[in-house]
Amino acid sequence: SIKLSQRVQRIKPSPTLAVTARAASLRAAGQDIIGLGAGEPDFDTPEHIKQAARDAINAGKTKYTAVDGTVELKDAIINKLKRDNGLDYQADQILVSCGGKQSFFNLAQALLDDGDEVIIPAPYWVSYPDMSLLAGGVPVIVQAGQDQAFKITPEQLEAAITEKTKLVVINSPSNPSGKAYTNDELAALGDVLVKHPHILIATDDMYEHILWADEPFSNIVMACPALYDQTIVLNGVSKAYSMTGWRIGYAAGPSELMKAMKKIQSQSTSNPTSISQYAAQAALEGDQSCIGEMLVAFKERHDYVVEQLNQINGVSCIPSDGTFYCFPDFNAILNRMDSIDNDVDLAEYILEKAGVALVPGSAFGLNGHMRISIATSMDNLVNAMDRIAKLLNDN
Ligand code: PLP
Numbered sequence: 410s411i412k413l414s415q416r417v418q419r420i421k422p423s424p425t426l427a428v429t430a431r432a433a434s435l436r437a438a439g440q441d442i443i444g445l446g447a448g449e450p451d452f453d454t455p456e457h458i459k460q461a462a463r464d465a466i467n468a469g470k471t472k473y474t475a476v477d478g479t480v481e482l483k484d485a486i487i488n489k490l491k492r493d494n495g496l497d498y499q500a501d502q503i504l505v506s507c508g509g510k511q512s513f514f515n516l517a518q519a520l521l522d523d524g525d526e527v528i529i530p531a532p533y534w535v536s537y538p539d540m541s542l543l544a545g546g547v548p549v550i551v552q553a554g555q556d557q558a559f560k561i562t563p564e565q566l567e568a569a570i571t572e573k574t575k576l577v578v579i580n581s582p583s584n585p586s587g588k589a590y591t592n593d594e595l596a597a598l599g600d601v602l603v604k605h606p607h608i609l610i611a612t613d614d615m616y617e618h619i620l621w622a623d624e625p626f627s628n629i630v631m632a633c634p635a636l637y638d639q640t641i642v643l644n645g646v647s648k649a650y651s652m653t654g655w656r657i658g659y660a661a662g663p664s665e666l667m668k669a670m671k672k673i674q675s676q677s678t679s680n681p682t683s684i685s686q687y688a689a690q691a692a693l694e695g696d697q698s699c700i701g702e703m704l705v706a707f708k709e710r711h712d713y714v715v716e717q718l719n720q721i722n723g724v725s726c727i728p729s730d731g732t733f734y735c736f737p738d739f740n741a742i743l744n745r746m747d748s749i750d751n752d753v754d755l756a757e758y759i760l761e762k763a764g765v766a767l768v769p770g771s772a773f774g775l776n777g778h779m780r781i782s783i784a785t786s787m788d789n790l791v792n793a794m795d796r797i798a799k800l801l802n803d804n
Contacts, residue, residue, distance in 0.1 A: 420539040424772035425780075428756075432766035443793040444766045444785070448584070449653040450733065451784045452706075454688075455699040458650060461691030465684045474680040477671045478505025478659070482686045485693040486659050493617070494631055496642065501664045504671050505689075507681045509615050509645040509658035510536060515670035516576075516611060516641060516660065517544035525575040530561045531774030532736060534584045534613070538774070546575070550774055555727060555738050559586035559775075563597045570605055577602065579629055580613040582620055585773045585780040586736045587711075587729025589620060592627040599633025609666070610640045615658075618649040618700045620731030621708050638663055648733075649700055650692040657681055657689040707733050710783040710790055717794035718781075722802050733784040736770065740777035746804050752777055763796040 428446035436442045465471075477483070483503045490496045506512045513536060521527065523545035529537045531550045538548040551569050553561045566577070579598070582589040590598070602610055612628040620626050630640040645658030660670065680686070711729055718726040718737045723745060726737035739755060749755050752769035756779060760766050770778030783790060 416543060419542045423535055423539075425535055425768050428766055428768045432760070435760070440764060442760070442764045442766055443789050443796070445781050445783075445790075445793055446766045446768050447782045447784050449784060450648060450651040450703055451786070452651040452703055454651050454655070455692075455695075457695050458652065458688050458692045461695075462655075462684050462688040465687035470683050470687055472683060474683050474686060476675045476680050477503065477667075478680065479683075479686050479690070482690045482693075485690045486661070489693045490642070490661055493626075494628065494642075496630065496637075496661070498661045499664070502667055503659060503661050504667050504674065505657065505659045505681055505686065506674060507658070507678050508647060508656040509613070509643055511656075511674070511678065511681075512643045512645070512658045512660040512670075513537065513611070513613070514540050514543075515673050516643075516666075517541050517546060518673045519666060519669035520544075520609060521546035521575060524573060526571060526573040528566070528569050528574060528577040529774075530579070532559060532583070532585050532770060532778070533578070533774050534580055535772055537578050537580075541576075547573075549574070552775070554775065555725070555736075555778075558727060559583060559588045559736065560590055560594060561598070563601050566598055566601050570601075570608065574605070574608050577608055577610045578613065579610065580615070581628065582616040582622075582729070582731035584616065584732055585734050585768070585770070585778075587732045587734045588727075589622050589626070589730040591622075591624050592632045595627055595629045595632035599629050599636055602629070602639065603633065603635050606639060608639065610636060612640060612642055614642060614644045615648055616732045617644060619704060619707060619733060621704065621711075622730035641666060646689045646692045651699075651703065652685075652688065652692065655682070655685040655688055657685050707783060710787055711735065713787070714781060714783055714790055714794060717798065721798050724801070733782055735781045735783065736773075736775075736778050737781065738778055739770075742801055742804070743777055752779065755779075759797060759800065763793075763800040765793045765796055 432442050432444040517540045521544040526549045527541040527546045528549050641662030647653045718724050723741035756769040767779040
């Protein structure tokens with residue numbers, strides 16, 4: 410047998426992709442499965458973006474680009490960060506990568522030495538801990554339950570910081586909780602972090618545009634400009650423009666850090682796909698109304714699903730501020746069902762008995778919850794809520 414590296418044995422495959430794959434294989438075996446595990450919008454990529462890709466192919470823009478992205482795309486990103494976030498960056502502070510995933514991967518590899526601590530609020534996006542582990546880092550998980558709207562407090566943050574802390578990750582609006590920090594909440598976290606200039610903050614703004622909270626979007630450097638030299642902004646086109654398959658994400662931050670991340674990328678993937686870069690440029694520079702259309706649909710589905718979930722005996726769901734996820738609490742059901750011990754078993758039970766695929770909360774570091782993706786048709790959601798209610802109300 411092959412002796413695999415210690416490094417790869419530290420991590421596990423993405424659990425969200427695993428649920429999607431399991432639902433697909435049951436479906437292929439002829440079962441009627443409704444998948445609510447998806448981490449991507451169910452809309453097509455807008456036509457003007459696809460056209461920009463066709464044009465790029467026709468114009469022969471099919472060769473290597475600069476490792477860190479084309480000049481034109483980097484300009485579009487600089488303009489976007491100014492337009493939407495009021496943040497100023499130069500070209501040497503921007504790195505375009507193969508999806509938001511590679512941005513965080515590059516960051517972990519460029520920043521972390523063995524034993525360096527990474528503060529990650531739970532529930533978290535599944536890749537933060539594993540990518541940190543792969544780089545030799547130590548995830549320090551800070552629990553933020555439903556009673557605190559899945560958001561950490563400044564006191565929790567302060568208590569988690571040690572002299573080994575190298576990185577703090579903030580994802581707002583959050584996958585999986587759907588909750589967003591307010592500008593004031595971010596400013597209060599910022600007050601803690603300005604006192605620790607050796608700590609870098611990664612703000613993952615991937616769901617920036619999928620937001621219906623009362624307040625407009627903010628991130629920690631917008632809320633606390635003094636953190637500019639301490640913050641890396643991570644964003645991308647995957648979710649806002651329904652471009653998950655195109656694989657374009659980007660990072661903006663201190664030039665020294667970006668240079669190191671670029672070096673890592675130069676020795677792994679090199680540039681992201683040239684054609685996708687032209688499409689991403691069209692997404693950022695073109696008409697933004699496509700985002701609004703998706704947002705209206707997500708909000709309508711969200712309102713329906715939250716209402717239905719709260720009518721199920723033993724389920725409690727607080728409204729999301731954005732994203733296409735809800736993260737209801739199923740603990741009361743786990744407590745009353747003798748045959749089921751944890752959320753993983755409950756998700757399996759719901760999949761087998763009701764034919765609905767959900768991702769258990771423990772995959773995101775918070776037991777007893779389920780992540781429900783509303784990135785599917787209203788018909789599917791009505792059907793799924795019906796099936797779950799019938800199954801669980803009887804138990
Ligand atoms: N960050 C968050 C919070 C996400 O949910 C995702 C995707 O699921 C990503 C980053 C990465 O997105 P991608 O690599 O598809 O651009």
